Amino acid sequence: MENKNEEKYERVKKQIKNERKWYSHLFAYIFFCTVQQLFYAGVFDGGQFTSYIPFWTRLITPILWGIGLLLHWFYVFKGVRYNSFYKKWEQRKIQEYMEEEEDFASTIKK
Numbered sequence: 001m002e003n004k005n006e007e008k009y010e011r012v013k014k015q016i017k018n019e020r021k022w023y024s025h026l027f028a029y030i031f032f033c034t035v036q037q038l039f040y041a042g043v044f045d046g047g048q049f050t051s052y053i054p055f056w057t058r059l060i061t062p063i064l065w066g067i068g069l070l071l072h073w074f075y076v077f078k079g080v081r082y083n084s085f086y087k088k089w090e091q092r093k094i095q096e097y098m099e100e101e102e103d104f105a106s107t108i109k110k
Helices: 002-040 057-077 084-109
Strands: none
Touching: 002 057
16 A cells, blocks of 8 residues: 555656646746847847848747747656557566576676
């Protein structure tokens, strides 16, 4: 019974840690995209440098980073796991190496 509680506690602790990381990611996104848009608006340089930059470049970072933030949200809050393939592969490799070790150990004993 205590073991189940410890496992549950560790899962909840990991979930809280993941949520905290997501909120930090969100804060960084808002902060840096705001600073970048202010830069493109010419707030920091009076519009001298940014007048030569095409308008569409203003959207690249917020859109791509926003997609990454959305994927991170799905991972943390909806439980969508992108790395299940790697975990399965890792388990197969561990099993494979364990079997090789057993075979090697059995040939030495003979």
